[in-house]
Amino acid sequence: MATDRxxxxxxxxxxxxxxxxxxxxxxxxxxxxxxxxxxxDPHGARQLGQALTDAVQRLRxxxxxxxxxxxxxxxxxxxxxxDPALLCxxxxxxxxxxxxASHSYQGLYFVLMGRLSPLEGIGPREISFDRLLERAADxxxxxxxxxxxxxxxxxxxxxxxxxxxxxRGLTVTRLxxxxxxxxxxxxxxxxxxxxxxxxxxxx
Amino acid sequence: MATDRxxxxxxxxxxxxxxxxxxxxxxxxxxxxxxxxxxxDPHGARQLGQALTDAVQRLRxxxxxxxxxxxxxxxxxxxxxxDPALLCxxxxxxxxxxxxASHSYQGLYFVLMGRLSPLEGIGPREISFDRLLERAADxxxxxxxxxxxxxxxxxxxxxxxxxxxxxRGLTVTRLxxxxxxxxxxxxxxxxxxxxxxxxxxxx
Numbered sequence: 001m002a003t004d005r006x007x008x009x010x011x012x013x014x015x016x017x018x019x020x021x022x023x024x025x026x027x028x029x030x031x032x033x034x035x036x037x038x039x040x041d042p043h044g045a046r047q048l049g050q051a052l053t054d055a056v057q058r059l060r061x062x063x064x065x066x067x068x069x070x071x072x073x074x075x076x077x078x079x080x081x082x083d084p085a086l087l088c089x090x091x092x093x094x095x096x097x098x099x100x101a102s103h104s105y106q107g108l109y110f111v112l113m114g115r116l117s118p119l120e121g122i123g124p125r126e127i128s129f130d131r132l133l134e135r136a137a138d139x140x141x142x143x144x145x146x147x148x149x150x151x152x153x154x155x156x157x158x159x160x161x162x163x164x165x166x167x168r169g170l171t172v173t174r175l176x177x178x179x180x181x182x183x184x185x186x187x188x189x190x191x192x193x194x195x196x197x198x199x200x201x202x203x
Numbered sequence: 204m205a206t207d208r209x210x211x212x213x214x215x216x217x218x219x220x221x222x223x224x225x226x227x228x229x230x231x232x233x234x235x236x237x238x239x240x241x242x243x244d245p246h247g248a249r250q251l252g253q254a255l256t257d258a259v260q261r262l263r264x265x266x267x268x269x270x271x272x273x274x275x276x277x278x279x280x281x282x283x284x285x286d287p288a289l290l291c292x293x294x295x296x297x298x299x300x301x302x303x304a305s306h307s308y309q310g311l312y313f314v315l316m317g318r319l320s321p322l323e324g325i326g327p328r329e330i331s332f333d334r335l336l337e338r339a340a341d342x343x344x345x346x347x348x349x350x351x352x353x354x355x356x357x358x359x360x361x362x363x364x365x366x367x368x369x370x371r372g373l374t375v376t377r378l379x380x381x382x383x384x385x386x387x388x389x390x391x392x393x394x395x396x397x398x399x400x401x402x403x404x405x406x
Contacts, residue, residue, distance in 0.1 A: 008296055009273045015258040018251035023239045029227065031297045034258070036226045038271060039316045042259045048221035049255035052240070052248045055218040059241060068241060070212045093211055094234045113242045 067111040085142040143171040270314040346374040
């Protein structure tokens, strides 16, 4: 097979190309990763290859909450200890993990696997809004907690969803905005202080 | 298989763990990569899995220059158009590609696949110094050009190699240090200006 001098033998060029598809990885990083794996960690390369094949084959979306799972319904959705009247909407499984780590939520989840981002061409059709609305309209869910990120895109997504869900008679809440636990006011940004003042509560 | 709630189903956790082995990738990036591949690019995931397996199986080190190749001897080392009296030493195949792209070198190469880094525990034994010395002592090589990076580690490697190679009667040179092509002196760092003054040449 002909090889391009600037990219080396074909299997190496193909590996660099495949690594470039990872988010945040450009050609230089992809090359560094390829050399590292081939030179110092061929075992890790085999392991990653196997893990990728396994994950794509074995994982699918939970029919209820949309997170990645090996079964039809994920463990959290199957749990009888969860309050089915509460539904928390997050962008990614990582966000769900953070909420679980707070040990202060016992309801169920819906994982959007993304957020609205008009600039990237991600609209309501690209996100599983239909499935979410269907899920929230099961007659058992009473309150939907919007826990998308507090970024522009996350806020846009939350506003959009709030309208859709309220129109269906559901109570819609959003995570509280305010001063982070343990922080000194001097080092908190002005926007956060403004929110904390606006949303101040009786103490 | 038991799954850890903070890391999701086993294939996902295994994928995140495997991605974390890539250089410069921490747990947050690994999660983002895994979600991206599973959600938006399962084809890319399969492709990367295959590319990793292929690369590890098919690539080996060129018996002469140590770069990655599918054959016993790489194309560059086999080329009759190359000057076998010149041997250029680089850290990685990417560095070799940059030198090739300059279209100003017609000799052969030796790729170290690393550099001395005492802080990371990488000494002469971890780098293929024995093979390099054997390669350089073939009786045909007259001049060895040290083209390791101009970082602390690259300079250390160059100094170390220069001593070993000079002791074997070879002419040892180093890439010129100086002001980069097309740059304005005002924006060049002081260290580079100092080198350019020290190595100034008749014009």
